[in-house]
Structure formats: C-alpha cells, structure tokens
Ligand code: FEO
C-alpha cells in the first residue's frame with residue numbers, strides 16, 4: 255500500500271497556536287486569502303455589506319454566515335472555473351448587529367438572521383491552475399438558499415401525516431434549511447448536507463412525541479424566530495409537526511439554480527452531522543451518517559438502485575433519485591480493550607427499514623423515519639461519543655468515524671466506556687477506522703480499530719495509529735478530508751476549551767511506516783472552528799471555512815477582526831465595520 259503513495263502537499267508543520275491569538279497561521283512559504291466573506295454581494299443587485307443596517311432583503315442577496323460544509327468543485331478541464339458550495343449553519347446576533355431600541359427594529363434583525371442561514375453556490379474564476387480563486391459577482395449559477403426556500407420531501411415519509419402543517423396540508427414541501435453542519439459532494443455532482451441542531455429554532459410541546467429525544471422544549475427558542483414567523487412555535491395550532499420537517503439530509507444541485515432542493519426522508523431524521531457516499535465496484539450506493547449528540551448513533555443508508563455512470567441527462571436524473579429509496583441501518587460495536595487503547599473488534603449494521611418496510615417492533619415505516627432515534631434505541635445500537643464527519647476513504651473504501659468528544663461518558667447514570675468509546679469523560683475525542691466485510695459497501699458486518707485517540711502530547715490514553723514518535727497535540731476532531739496521496743486531513747472544533755489551543759487543521763498518513771504521524775498545517779483565529787476542509791494537494795491548495803471567529807464577543811467588544819484586520823483597534827464609526835466575518839479561505843504556496 256505504502257508504495258503507491260504519492261508525496262502529497264509538502265510543507266513544514268506549524269506548532270500549535272495559543273487559544274487567545276486572533277491570527278490565521280499557515281506554514282512558512284504559504285499565504286492565505288479569503289475568497290468570500292459574510293455579507294459579500296453575490297448578485298448584480300446585491301447591496302454592499304453594512305451590518306449597521308440589518309436588512310433581510312440585502313442579506314438574501316449576500317453571502318450568509320458561518321460556513322461549515324465546503325466544497326470547491328472545478329467545472330472546466332483547465333482548472334480556471336469552479337463552483338464554491340457551502341452551507342450557512344447558524345448566526346450569532348450579538349456580534350453581527352448593533353443592539354436595537356424598538357421591537358420593530360429587532361424584528362428586522364431576526365428576519366436578517368433567517369436570511370443569513372442556508373446555503374450558497376458561488377462561481378469562482380482564476381487565470382491559471384494554482385492561482386488564488388476570485389468569486390464572480392452576478393455569475394449565472396450563483397444562488398442563495400435561506401430558511402424560507404422551498405424544499406421537496408422525497409422518500410417513504412413524504413406526504414405522511416407526521417409532516418403535515420396548516421401551511422402544507424400534503425406534507426410535501428418544507429420551507430428552508432438551517433443548522434446545516436457537515437455534508438458531502440456526491441459522485442453525481444450534487445451536495446448533501448445534514449440538518450443538525452434544528453431543535454434550537456423551535457418552541458415546542460415537551461410532551462409531544464419525539465420532543466424529549468430530539469431536545470425540543472417549550473422555552474423561548476435560541477434564535478427567537480417564533481417572534482416573527484408563527485411556524486417556529488410548534489405549540490401553536492397547526493404547527494405541531496413543523497419540527498418534524500427538519501433534521502433531514504438535504505440534497506442540492508449546484509449546477510441548476512432553478513432546481514428545488516430536496517429532503518430525503520428515507521435517510522432518517524436525527525441531528526444529522528452530514529452524509530458521505532460510497533459507490534461500490536458494481537454501482538451499489540451507500541451513505542454513511544452520524545448523529546452528533548452525546549450517546550447517539552452511527553448510521554448507514556443502502557440505496558435500492560445502482561449508480562449509473564456518465565454525464566447524460568438520463569443518468570443524472572436517475573442518480574439524483576438514488577437517495578429516495580433504500581434501507582436504513584444503525585451500527586452496533588463489539589470488542590475488547592487492548593494495551594495503549596489500540597482497541598479493535600467487530601460490529602454489525604442492524605436494519606431499521608428493509609425493502610420499504612419497518613423492521614422495528616412497534617414502529618411504522620413513517621415512525622422509524624421521523625423518530626429515527628427512538629427506533630435505533632429500540633434495537634440497542636451502540637451509543638457513541640458524538641459522531642461528526644463519517645467518511646469513506648475514496649482509495650480504500652475504509653470508513654473513518656470521527657467522534658468529537660463526550661464529557662458525559664462514564665459519568666453517573668450515563669453509558670459506561672466500551673472498546674469503541676474507550677475513555678470516560680472523553681474531552682478530546684477519537685477516530686474509528688471501519689472495514690466492511692469483504693470490502694462491500696452494503697455489508698451488514700464489519701471489523702474496526704481505533705485509528706486515533708486524541709489528546710495532548712504524552713497524555714495518558716492517547717493513541718496515534720501505532721506511531722511512536724512525536725505528534726502535534728489534537729483535540730475535538732470534527733470534519734475530515736482525504737488528499738490524493740491517501741492522507742487524512744482533520745479539522746477540529748473545540749480545542750480552546752480542551753487543550754487551550756486555537757482550532758486547527760492537521761494531516762496524518764493512514765498507511766505505511768508513518769501511519770499516525772500527525773502534523774499541524776494551519777490554525778484558525780480566536781474562538782473559530784476549522785470547517786471544510788478541502789484539500790487540492792496536486793494544485794498546491796487547501797481550503798477551509800473559518801466558522802464563528804470571535805464568537806464570545808459582543809457588538810461593543812469584538813474579540814476577532816478576522817479576516818480583514820485593518821480596523822483592529824479603531825473605534826467603530828458609522829458604516830465602519832470592525833469585527834469578525836466568517837469566511838472561506840484558500841491557502842496556497844507564496
Ligand atoms: Fe455542527 Fe456536529 O458539529
């Protein structure tokens with residue numbers, strides 16, 4: 255295996271950056287450039303960015319806030335045109351806009367925040383391969399999807415009574431997407447994204463089915479949209495099912511700005527981190543998915559129909575329906591602890607649905623799909639330490655399951671440690687490597703090993719794929735990517751609170767003598783999370799989304815000035831923005 259490895263991107267690793275540094279740090283000889291920032295105008299008629307005057311209309315025509323999933327999809331052979339596709343997960347009112355004095359003014363802020371959620375598709379251009387990309391204002395494929403854009407339900411729960419509201423008596427069309435965390439670009443050119451922390455957007459009846467298991471309460475919602483849009487108060491008549499219309503995998507076709515994006519009910523409802531596709535040699539299509547909550551589960555969806563190769567209109571249409579029909583499974587792990595946490599074991603995918611029917615006692619098919627967590631509880635799946643990105647290695651088909659952390663593991667009344675989740679009060683997270691039986695994507699059995707048990711250097715219980723030498727300290731792994739040489743890249747979310755370093759991007763070989771030799775490539779600014787990442791190593795470029803820089807600040811006292819920094823230290827004046835702007839950054843060689 256090692257012999258087939260190409261070198262990948264060559265760089266001198268950086269050392270970790272203290273948690274209070276408002277700096278974007280790259281290796282010597284590299285530069286970083288923001289490609290696009292919150293508020294940048296996307297269309298010809300987009301107003302200029304001006305956070306002193308919140309405007310929902312303006313925001314819907316501008317780049318949104320807080321990107322998590324990111325891809326840069328080249329669209330011509332010369333590598334001079336591309337589509338940037340990313341989601342806009344959530345907003346932070348306190349640092350985005352000034353305090354208001356009237357309810358009317360605050361209502362416009364709330365409408366603006368709603369418009370800052372969703373998705374963006376943006377055309378990029380550059381003169382030659384290896385250059386820094388620029389985005390093209392007014393390009394034909396540019397698109398904003400917001401919390402009000404119509405999405406069509408697909409799959410067995412579409413049209414179900416569980417999805418009906420007074421605005422949608424057919425249970426067919428939901429408005430908007432929000433809380434979108436990670437995702438995956440499909441082999442057929444669409445983008446999948448997981449609706450994750452949707453519960454924070456609703457006021458709901460705590461006694462309603464699913465409320466407890468999905469974290470819905472009758473307190474005022476985190477985001478306050480129920481004050482401007484009645485559907486976010488699920489205790490109001492006609493809206494009891496509105497929360498059921500979120501928590502899905504959504505699919506967006508970035509090449510068709512007029513297409514209606516979809517929500518796939520066959521893939522279940524949970525706090526979906528994301529979904530990543532693997533296509534087997536015979537065209538079998540599966541999607542791997544994590545539910546990012548302490549003690550929630552790892553899932554696999556096996557599509558009923560096979561992938562059709564080629565770029566024809568018929569093939570595209572066929573492939574865009576692959577996730578409408580199939581079987582949903584949840585993972586159960588067994589194994590025993592080994593020395594040094596080099597744990598391994600076996601596991602099985604337990605079916606929740608089979609051939610279009612429920613296989614969970616006491617659950618109808620629609621109930622399995624809408625209350626998936628409850629169905630997975632019933633079959634006794636293995637409670638995990640918060641599955642974030644779950645991604646198959648495109649070269650080997652092995653699956654990497656990133657468990658970000660779980661500080662409740664092994665505490666009173668909570669599940670104990672097990673071989674696959676080996677640490678009590680797991681503050682630093684770990685990564686599991688799964689090999690499907692006979693390498694088949696649709697296998698129902700697998701073997702697994704711990705690839706990495708994260709932490710600060712020398713800390714007891716850490717394990718780095720068998721590597722004995724020094725490694726970069728790492729905590730709270732979240733998003734991952736693979737490079738052309740078969741290395742794994744790991745982005746983190748939460749290092750400041752666990753190991754007192756800024757979040758970062760790392761590279762680690764999966765094969766050969768250096769398996770487990772983790773080095774650090776970049777660090778993001780204060781209070782930011784490293785998202786994306788996208789690694790085009792053969793092009794000499796790495797892309798990350800810098801999410802929630804300076805998130806603990808306020809309008810009056812900002813903690814970050816990323817990415818422009820020009821106004822650092824200046825007094826805020828009229829139209830004089832001084833504060834952080836979440837942005838997509840390209841890192842290239844100088
Ligand atoms: Fe939005 Fe699971 O991190």
Ligand code: CA
Nearest residue numbers: 322343783801
């Ligand atoms: Ca995030």
Ligand code: CA
Nearest residue numbers: 435436642732
């Ligand atoms: Ca995440």
Ligand code: CA
Nearest residue numbers: 642658732747
């Ligand atoms: Ca996270």
